[in-house]
Amino acid sequence: MRILLLADIHANWSALSAIREPFDACLILGDIVEYGVEPAPCIEWARQYGTVVIRGNHDHSASQRVPPPTGHGLRALAGATRQQHWNVLSPTHLKYLSRLPVSQTLELDSKKFHLVHATPRDPMDEYLAADPETWKARLAGIDADFVCVGHTHLQFHLNLGKIQLVNPGSVGQPRDGDPRAAYAIIENGQVQLKRVEYDIDAAVSALKDANLPPEVTELAESMLRTGGRP
Template sequence: MKIAIISDIHGNLDALQVFFESQVLPENFDELWVLGDQVNFGPQPREVLEILRERADIAIQGNHDHAVGFDDDSHWTPAFRAMAEATRRHTSAELSDEQKLYLRDLPLTVQVERGGTRFQLVHATPSDPHYGYLLADTDGWAAELDSVDADVLLVGHTHTPFIRRIGNKTVVNPGSIGQPRRGKPRPSYAIWQDGVFELRNYDYPIETTVAKLQKLGHPPEVEAELVRILREG
Protein backbone atom coordinates (compact mmCIF):
# COMPACT_ATOMS: atom_id res chain seq x y z
CA MET A 1 0.00 0.00 0.00
CA LYS A 2 1.20 3.51 -0.89
CA ILE A 3 -0.11 6.55 1.00
CA ALA A 4 0.64 10.19 0.15
CA ILE A 5 0.58 12.51 3.18
CA ILE A 6 0.36 16.29 2.80
CA SER A 7 -0.30 19.24 5.08
CA ASP A 8 -0.61 23.02 5.18
CA ILE A 9 -1.70 23.66 1.61
CA HIS A 10 -2.91 27.13 2.58
CA GLY A 11 -4.82 28.00 -0.57
CA ASN A 12 -1.79 27.57 -2.84
CA LEU A 13 -3.36 26.03 -5.93
CA ASP A 14 -0.21 26.20 -8.05
CA ALA A 15 1.81 24.12 -5.58
CA LEU A 16 -1.04 21.63 -5.18
CA GLN A 17 -1.50 21.19 -8.93
CA VAL A 18 2.19 20.42 -9.43
CA PHE A 19 1.93 17.86 -6.62
CA PHE A 20 -0.83 16.03 -8.47
CA GLU A 21 0.50 16.48 -11.99
CA SER A 22 4.19 15.69 -11.60
CA GLN A 23 4.84 14.26 -8.15
CA VAL A 24 2.40 11.64 -6.91
CA LEU A 25 0.01 11.03 -9.75
CA PRO A 26 -3.38 9.84 -8.46
CA GLU A 27 -3.01 6.48 -10.19
CA ASN A 28 0.30 5.96 -8.35
CA PHE A 29 -0.98 6.00 -4.76
CA ASP A 30 -3.72 4.21 -2.90
CA GLU A 31 -4.77 6.95 -0.47
CA LEU A 32 -4.22 10.66 0.15
CA TRP A 33 -4.20 11.97 3.73
CA VAL A 34 -4.39 15.69 4.52
CA LEU A 35 -3.17 16.91 7.93
CA GLY A 36 -4.97 20.26 8.05
CA ASP A 37 -4.80 23.89 6.97
CA GLN A 38 -6.24 23.50 3.51
CA VAL A 39 -7.02 27.24 3.40
CA ASN A 40 -5.87 30.73 4.34
CA PHE A 41 -2.70 32.70 3.41
CA GLY A 42 -2.85 31.64 -0.26
CA PRO A 43 -4.84 33.27 -3.08
CA GLN A 44 -7.06 30.35 -4.20
CA PRO A 45 -8.71 28.68 -1.20
CA ARG A 46 -11.91 27.76 -3.02
CA GLU A 47 -10.15 25.79 -5.74
CA VAL A 48 -7.84 24.05 -3.27
CA LEU A 49 -10.75 23.06 -1.08
CA GLU A 50 -12.73 21.54 -3.91
CA ILE A 51 -9.79 19.49 -5.18
CA LEU A 52 -9.00 18.11 -1.74
CA ARG A 53 -12.63 17.36 -0.92
CA GLU A 54 -12.76 15.23 -4.05
CA ARG A 55 -9.39 13.50 -3.73
CA ALA A 56 -8.54 13.17 -0.04
CA ASP A 57 -9.37 9.88 1.64
CA ILE A 58 -8.76 11.34 5.10
CA ALA A 59 -8.65 15.02 6.09
CA ILE A 60 -8.43 16.58 9.53
CA GLN A 61 -8.96 20.13 10.78
CA GLY A 62 -6.12 22.61 11.17
CA ASN A 63 -6.21 25.88 13.05
CA HIS A 64 -6.75 27.88 9.86
CA ASP A 65 -9.55 25.57 8.74
CA HIS A 66 -11.20 26.18 12.11
CA ALA A 67 -10.68 29.94 11.96
CA VAL A 68 -12.17 30.23 8.48
CA GLY A 69 -14.99 27.80 9.19
CA PHE A 70 -16.08 29.76 12.27
CA ASP A 71 -14.96 33.28 11.18
CA ASP A 72 -12.83 33.28 14.32
CA ASP A 73 -9.74 35.50 14.58
CA SER A 74 -9.44 35.26 18.35
CA HIS A 75 -6.53 32.83 18.61
CA TRP A 76 -3.86 34.24 16.28
CA THR A 77 -0.41 34.77 17.78
CA PRO A 78 0.92 38.35 17.68
CA ALA A 79 3.59 37.47 15.13
CA PHE A 80 1.04 36.27 12.54
CA ARG A 81 -2.08 38.20 13.53
CA ALA A 82 -2.09 40.85 10.80
CA MET A 83 -1.37 38.33 8.06
CA ALA A 84 -3.81 35.73 9.38
CA GLU A 85 -6.65 38.21 9.84
CA ALA A 86 -6.26 39.81 6.41
CA THR A 87 -6.06 36.50 4.57
CA ARG A 88 -8.86 34.98 6.65
CA ARG A 89 -11.16 37.79 5.49
CA HIS A 90 -10.23 37.08 1.87
CA THR A 91 -10.67 33.33 2.32
CA SER A 92 -14.04 33.72 4.04
CA ALA A 93 -15.29 35.93 1.22
CA GLU A 94 -14.22 33.32 -1.35
CA LEU A 95 -15.89 30.32 0.26
CA SER A 96 -19.55 29.38 0.26
CA ASP A 97 -21.49 28.62 3.44
CA GLU A 98 -21.43 24.94 2.47
CA GLN A 99 -17.63 24.98 2.15
CA LYS A 100 -17.30 26.63 5.57
CA LEU A 101 -19.56 23.95 7.03
CA TYR A 102 -17.21 21.33 5.59
CA LEU A 103 -14.27 23.01 7.36
CA ARG A 104 -16.20 23.21 10.64
CA ASP A 105 -17.05 19.52 10.47
CA LEU A 106 -13.52 18.23 9.85
CA PRO A 107 -12.35 15.99 12.72
CA LEU A 108 -9.60 17.13 15.09
CA THR A 109 -7.91 13.74 15.01
CA VAL A 110 -8.29 10.41 13.25
CA GLN A 111 -6.94 6.96 14.09
CA VAL A 112 -6.59 4.35 11.35
CA GLU A 113 -4.69 1.13 10.66
CA ARG A 114 -3.09 0.24 7.37
CA GLY A 115 -0.92 -2.77 6.66
CA GLY A 116 -0.65 -3.64 10.32
CA THR A 117 0.56 -0.14 11.26
CA ARG A 118 -1.57 2.05 13.52
CA PHE A 119 -1.62 5.77 12.70
CA GLN A 120 -2.91 8.81 14.58
CA LEU A 121 -3.39 11.99 12.56
CA VAL A 122 -3.52 15.44 14.17
CA HIS A 123 -2.67 18.87 12.85
CA ALA A 124 -0.43 20.14 15.67
CA THR A 125 -0.03 17.93 18.77
CA PRO A 126 -2.32 15.47 20.58
CA SER A 127 -2.47 17.74 23.64
CA ASP A 128 -3.27 20.86 21.56
CA PRO A 129 -4.60 19.77 18.16
CA HIS A 130 -4.81 23.28 16.69
CA TYR A 131 -1.89 25.21 18.16
CA GLY A 132 0.66 22.89 19.79
CA TYR A 133 4.02 23.84 18.29
CA LEU A 134 6.89 21.35 18.52
CA LEU A 135 9.82 21.20 16.11
CA ALA A 136 11.68 18.01 15.25
CA ASP A 137 14.24 18.05 18.06
CA THR A 138 11.92 19.33 20.81
CA ASP A 139 11.92 17.27 24.01
CA GLY A 140 8.15 17.57 24.30
CA TRP A 141 7.47 14.83 21.74
CA ALA A 142 8.17 12.06 24.26
CA ALA A 143 5.40 13.34 26.54
CA GLU A 144 3.02 13.75 23.60
CA LEU A 145 3.61 10.18 22.48
CA ASP A 146 2.73 8.83 25.92
CA SER A 147 -0.91 9.54 25.15
CA VAL A 148 -0.81 8.13 21.61
CA ASP A 149 -2.18 4.62 21.14
CA ALA A 150 -0.59 4.17 17.72
CA ASP A 151 2.69 3.25 16.08
CA VAL A 152 2.93 6.47 14.07
CA LEU A 153 1.88 10.03 14.89
CA LEU A 154 1.36 12.21 11.81
CA VAL A 155 1.44 15.99 12.35
CA GLY A 156 1.72 19.24 10.42
CA HIS A 157 1.43 22.88 11.55
CA THR A 158 5.15 23.84 11.73
CA HIS A 159 5.66 23.61 7.95
CA THR A 160 8.91 21.76 8.67
CA PRO A 161 9.37 18.17 7.45
CA PHE A 162 10.94 15.54 9.69
CA ILE A 163 10.88 11.89 10.71
CA ARG A 164 11.74 11.12 14.33
CA ARG A 165 11.81 7.80 16.11
CA ILE A 166 11.19 7.84 19.88
CA GLY A 167 11.13 4.45 21.57
CA ASN A 168 8.82 2.21 19.57
CA LYS A 169 6.87 5.09 18.01
CA THR A 170 7.52 7.44 15.10
CA VAL A 171 6.54 11.08 14.58
CA VAL A 172 6.33 12.29 10.98
CA ASN A 173 5.73 15.81 9.71
CA PRO A 174 5.46 16.02 5.90
CA GLY A 175 6.11 19.77 5.89
CA SER A 176 4.00 22.18 3.87
CA ILE A 177 2.69 22.11 0.33
CA GLY A 178 1.54 25.72 0.16
CA GLN A 179 3.83 27.74 2.42
CA PRO A 180 7.19 26.01 3.04
CA ARG A 181 9.37 27.66 5.69
CA ARG A 182 12.72 27.27 7.48
CA GLY A 183 14.62 28.69 4.50
CA LYS A 184 13.45 26.12 1.96
CA PRO A 185 10.71 27.34 -0.43
CA ARG A 186 10.16 23.93 -2.07
CA PRO A 187 6.90 22.18 -1.12
CA SER A 188 7.34 18.91 0.74
CA TYR A 189 5.28 15.83 1.49
CA ALA A 190 5.64 12.30 2.83
CA ILE A 191 5.11 8.88 1.30
CA TRP A 192 4.41 5.75 3.36
CA GLN A 193 4.81 2.55 1.43
CA ASP A 194 4.88 -0.93 2.91
CA GLY A 195 6.00 0.31 6.32
CA VAL A 196 8.66 2.79 5.14
CA PHE A 197 8.44 6.61 5.17
CA GLU A 198 10.09 8.91 2.65
CA LEU A 199 10.13 12.73 2.61
CA ARG A 200 10.09 14.39 -0.80
CA ASN A 201 10.12 17.97 -2.15
CA TYR A 202 9.74 19.65 -5.51
CA ASP A 203 9.70 22.94 -7.42
CA TYR A 204 6.61 24.85 -8.52
CA PRO A 205 6.01 28.25 -10.23
CA ILE A 206 6.35 30.47 -7.17
CA GLU A 207 6.13 33.71 -9.15
CA THR A 208 2.75 32.67 -10.55
CA THR A 209 1.43 32.44 -6.99
CA VAL A 210 3.13 35.72 -6.06
CA ALA A 211 1.41 37.49 -8.96
CA LYS A 212 -1.97 36.19 -7.81
CA LEU A 213 -1.34 37.39 -4.25
CA GLN A 214 -0.37 40.83 -5.46
CA LYS A 215 -3.77 41.27 -7.10
CA LEU A 216 -5.77 40.72 -3.90
CA GLY A 217 -5.30 44.14 -2.32
CA HIS A 218 -3.90 43.01 1.02
CA PRO A 219 -2.26 45.71 3.19
CA PRO A 220 1.28 46.33 1.88
CA GLU A 221 3.00 44.86 4.93
CA VAL A 222 0.87 41.69 4.74
CA GLU A 223 1.48 41.27 1.02
CA ALA A 224 5.23 41.78 1.48
CA GLU A 225 5.43 39.12 4.19
CA LEU A 226 3.38 36.61 2.21
CA VAL A 227 5.61 37.11 -0.82
CA ARG A 228 8.77 36.86 1.26
CA ILE A 229 7.69 33.54 2.77
CA LEU A 230 6.87 32.09 -0.63
CA ARG A 231 10.16 33.18 -2.19
CA GLU A 232 12.48 32.48 0.71
CA GLY A 233 10.75 29.81 2.74
Protein backbone atom coordinates (compact mmCIF):
# COMPACT_ATOMS: atom_id res chain seq x y z
CA MET A 1 0.00 0.00 0.00
CA ARG A 2 1.26 3.43 -1.00
CA ILE A 3 0.32 6.16 1.48
CA LEU A 4 0.61 9.84 0.56
CA LEU A 5 1.24 12.17 3.51
CA LEU A 6 0.44 15.87 3.11
CA ALA A 7 0.48 18.77 5.57
CA ASP A 8 0.25 22.55 5.60
CA ILE A 9 -1.17 23.02 2.11
CA HIS A 10 -2.09 26.59 3.06
CA ALA A 11 -4.42 27.40 0.19
CA ASN A 12 -1.65 26.95 -2.37
CA TRP A 13 -3.41 25.18 -5.23
CA SER A 14 -0.46 25.47 -7.60
CA ALA A 15 1.68 23.50 -5.14
CA LEU A 16 -0.96 20.90 -4.29
CA SER A 17 -1.86 20.25 -7.93
CA ALA A 18 1.82 19.62 -8.77
CA ILE A 19 1.90 16.52 -6.56
CA ARG A 20 1.10 13.75 -9.02
CA GLU A 21 1.97 10.69 -6.95
CA PRO A 22 -0.13 7.57 -7.27
CA PHE A 23 -1.52 6.54 -3.87
CA ASP A 24 -3.86 4.09 -2.20
CA ALA A 25 -4.53 6.30 0.83
CA CYS A 26 -3.93 9.98 1.53
CA LEU A 27 -3.45 11.36 5.05
CA ILE A 28 -3.75 15.14 5.37
CA LEU A 29 -2.31 16.59 8.57
CA GLY A 30 -4.03 19.95 8.76
CA ASP A 31 -3.70 23.58 7.70
CA ILE A 32 -5.43 23.26 4.35
CA VAL A 33 -6.11 26.99 4.43
CA GLU A 34 -4.72 30.50 5.14
CA TYR A 35 -1.44 32.15 4.02
CA GLY A 36 -2.47 31.44 0.39
CA VAL A 37 -5.51 32.67 -1.53
CA GLU A 38 -6.91 29.59 -3.28
CA PRO A 39 -8.55 27.68 -0.44
CA ALA A 40 -11.58 26.31 -2.33
CA PRO A 41 -9.82 23.91 -4.74
CA CYS A 42 -7.57 22.74 -1.89
CA ILE A 43 -10.60 21.94 0.30
CA GLU A 44 -12.34 20.22 -2.62
CA TRP A 45 -9.24 18.09 -3.24
CA ALA A 46 -9.02 17.14 0.45
CA ARG A 47 -12.71 16.21 0.50
CA GLN A 48 -12.32 14.04 -2.56
CA TYR A 49 -9.01 12.31 -1.89
CA GLY A 50 -8.30 12.56 1.84
CA THR A 51 -8.65 9.16 3.53
CA VAL A 52 -8.27 11.01 6.83
CA VAL A 53 -8.03 14.79 7.14
CA ILE A 54 -6.93 16.38 10.43
CA ARG A 55 -7.76 19.89 11.62
CA GLY A 56 -4.90 22.39 11.85
CA ASN A 57 -4.84 25.65 13.78
CA HIS A 58 -5.53 27.64 10.60
CA ASP A 59 -8.46 25.41 9.57
CA HIS A 60 -9.82 25.99 13.06
CA SER A 61 -9.36 29.77 13.02
CA ALA A 62 -10.89 30.24 9.58
CA SER A 63 -13.88 27.99 10.19
CA GLN A 64 -14.58 29.21 13.74
CA ARG A 65 -14.42 32.80 12.53
CA VAL A 66 -11.67 33.69 15.00
CA PRO A 67 -11.09 37.46 14.64
CA PRO A 68 -8.06 38.11 12.41
CA PRO A 69 -4.95 38.81 14.50
CA THR A 70 -3.39 42.25 14.49
CA GLY A 71 0.32 42.74 13.97
CA HIS A 72 2.90 42.23 11.28
CA GLY A 73 4.57 39.41 9.44
CA LEU A 74 2.85 36.03 9.50
CA ARG A 75 0.10 37.32 11.80
CA ALA A 76 -0.84 39.96 9.23
CA LEU A 77 -0.68 37.39 6.43
CA ALA A 78 -2.93 35.00 8.37
CA GLY A 79 -5.38 37.81 9.14
CA ALA A 80 -5.58 39.08 5.57
CA THR A 81 -6.01 35.65 4.03
CA ARG A 82 -8.60 34.66 6.67
CA GLN A 83 -10.74 37.61 5.65
CA GLN A 84 -10.19 36.80 1.96
CA HIS A 85 -11.30 33.21 2.66
CA TRP A 86 -14.55 34.40 4.24
CA ASN A 87 -15.32 36.11 0.93
CA VAL A 88 -14.49 33.19 -1.34
CA LEU A 89 -15.47 30.08 0.66
CA SER A 90 -18.98 28.71 0.86
CA PRO A 91 -20.73 27.80 4.15
CA THR A 92 -20.25 24.16 3.11
CA HIS A 93 -16.48 24.63 2.88
CA LEU A 94 -16.33 26.29 6.30
CA LYS A 95 -18.53 23.60 7.84
CA TYR A 96 -16.25 20.93 6.40
CA LEU A 97 -13.20 22.55 8.05
CA SER A 98 -15.03 23.03 11.35
CA ARG A 99 -15.84 19.32 11.60
CA LEU A 100 -12.35 17.96 10.99
CA PRO A 101 -10.99 15.87 13.89
CA VAL A 102 -8.03 17.24 15.86
CA SER A 103 -6.42 13.82 16.01
CA GLN A 104 -7.15 10.34 14.76
CA THR A 105 -5.75 6.83 14.93
CA LEU A 106 -6.20 4.23 12.23
CA GLU A 107 -4.66 1.06 10.90
CA LEU A 108 -3.34 0.88 7.34
CA ASP A 109 -1.28 -1.94 5.85
CA SER A 110 -1.24 -3.65 9.29
CA LYS A 111 0.46 -0.56 10.83
CA LYS A 112 -1.00 1.71 13.47
CA PHE A 113 -1.05 5.41 12.58
CA HIS A 114 -1.55 8.30 15.00
CA LEU A 115 -2.28 11.56 13.20
CA VAL A 116 -2.20 15.04 14.69
CA HIS A 117 -1.37 18.50 13.31
CA ALA A 118 1.09 19.65 16.02
CA THR A 119 1.71 17.32 18.99
CA PRO A 120 -0.47 14.93 21.03
CA ARG A 121 -0.18 17.24 24.07
CA ASP A 122 -1.36 20.31 22.19
CA PRO A 123 -2.86 19.01 18.93
CA MET A 124 -3.14 22.28 17.06
CA ASP A 125 -0.54 24.68 18.42
CA GLU A 126 2.64 23.28 19.98
CA TYR A 127 5.84 23.79 17.96
CA LEU A 128 8.36 21.04 18.62
CA ALA A 129 11.70 20.88 16.85
CA ALA A 130 12.92 17.60 15.34
CA ASP A 131 14.73 16.57 18.52
CA PRO A 132 14.47 12.82 19.20
CA GLU A 133 14.60 13.00 23.02
CA THR A 134 11.94 15.70 23.26
CA TRP A 135 9.66 13.80 20.91
CA LYS A 136 10.23 10.51 22.74
CA ALA A 137 9.02 12.17 25.94
CA ARG A 138 6.07 13.76 24.16
CA LEU A 139 4.99 10.43 22.63
CA ALA A 140 5.19 8.39 25.86
CA GLY A 141 2.04 6.29 26.09
CA ILE A 142 1.21 6.55 22.38
CA ASP A 143 0.69 3.11 20.85
CA ALA A 144 1.55 3.51 17.18
CA ASP A 145 3.97 2.42 14.51
CA PHE A 146 3.80 5.80 12.78
CA VAL A 147 3.07 9.19 14.31
CA CYS A 148 2.45 11.74 11.56
CA VAL A 149 2.53 15.49 12.25
CA GLY A 150 2.79 18.83 10.45
CA HIS A 151 2.67 22.42 11.78
CA THR A 152 6.37 23.37 11.77
CA HIS A 153 6.61 23.36 7.94
CA LEU A 154 9.90 21.46 8.36
CA GLN A 155 10.30 18.03 6.81
CA PHE A 156 11.75 15.26 8.98
CA HIS A 157 11.67 11.54 9.76
CA LEU A 158 12.83 10.33 13.19
CA ASN A 159 13.17 6.71 14.16
CA LEU A 160 12.25 6.64 17.87
CA GLY A 161 12.42 2.90 18.46
CA LYS A 162 8.97 1.41 18.06
CA ILE A 163 7.58 4.66 16.68
CA GLN A 164 8.55 6.30 13.43
CA LEU A 165 7.78 10.03 13.54
CA VAL A 166 7.16 11.70 10.20
CA ASN A 167 6.59 15.32 9.29
CA PRO A 168 6.11 15.51 5.51
CA GLY A 169 6.91 19.24 5.51
CA SER A 170 4.66 21.86 3.99
CA VAL A 171 3.05 21.53 0.58
CA GLY A 172 2.23 25.20 0.24
CA GLN A 173 4.62 27.18 2.42
CA PRO A 174 7.94 25.38 3.08
CA ARG A 175 10.21 27.13 5.59
CA ASP A 176 13.43 25.16 5.26
CA GLY A 177 14.98 27.18 2.46
CA ASP A 178 13.75 24.85 -0.29
CA PRO A 179 10.75 26.40 -2.07
CA ARG A 180 9.59 23.16 -3.68
CA ALA A 181 6.38 21.55 -2.38
CA ALA A 182 7.13 19.00 0.35
CA TYR A 183 5.36 15.72 1.06
CA ALA A 184 6.08 12.12 2.03
CA ILE A 185 5.28 8.63 0.87
CA ILE A 186 5.07 5.61 3.17
CA GLU A 187 5.18 2.31 1.32
CA ASN A 188 5.85 -1.13 2.79
CA GLY A 189 6.79 0.56 6.07
CA GLN A 190 9.48 2.69 4.36
CA VAL A 191 9.32 6.49 4.58
CA GLN A 192 10.38 8.67 1.65
CA LEU A 193 10.59 12.44 2.13
CA LYS A 194 9.96 14.06 -1.24
CA ARG A 195 9.91 17.46 -2.99
CA VAL A 196 8.45 18.61 -6.28
CA GLU A 197 8.88 21.86 -8.18
CA TYR A 198 5.69 23.73 -8.92
CA ASP A 199 4.55 26.89 -10.70
CA ILE A 200 5.42 29.49 -8.06
CA ASP A 201 4.69 32.29 -10.56
CA ALA A 202 1.08 31.08 -10.75
CA ALA A 203 0.77 31.12 -6.94
CA VAL A 204 2.24 34.64 -6.82
CA SER A 205 -0.06 35.78 -9.60
CA ALA A 206 -3.09 34.52 -7.65
CA LEU A 207 -1.80 36.35 -4.57
CA LYS A 208 -1.50 39.61 -6.46
CA ASP A 209 -4.99 39.22 -7.90
CA ALA A 210 -6.40 38.87 -4.36
CA ASN A 211 -5.58 42.50 -3.53
CA LEU A 212 -4.22 41.89 -0.05
CA PRO A 213 -2.29 44.74 1.63
CA PRO A 214 1.00 45.27 -0.26
CA GLU A 215 3.27 44.35 2.68
CA VAL A 216 1.37 41.10 3.14
CA THR A 217 1.61 40.20 -0.56
CA GLU A 218 5.33 41.01 -0.50
CA LEU A 219 5.94 38.74 2.50
CA ALA A 220 3.95 35.87 0.99
CA GLU A 221 5.75 36.17 -2.36
CA SER A 222 9.15 36.23 -0.66
CA MET A 223 8.35 33.12 1.39
CA LEU A 224 7.06 31.24 -1.67
CA ARG A 225 10.08 32.11 -3.79
CA THR A 226 12.73 31.38 -1.14
CA GLY A 227 11.11 28.68 0.97
CA GLY A 228 12.30 30.85 3.80
CA ARG A 229 11.17 32.16 7.10
CA PRO A 230 9.76 35.71 7.18
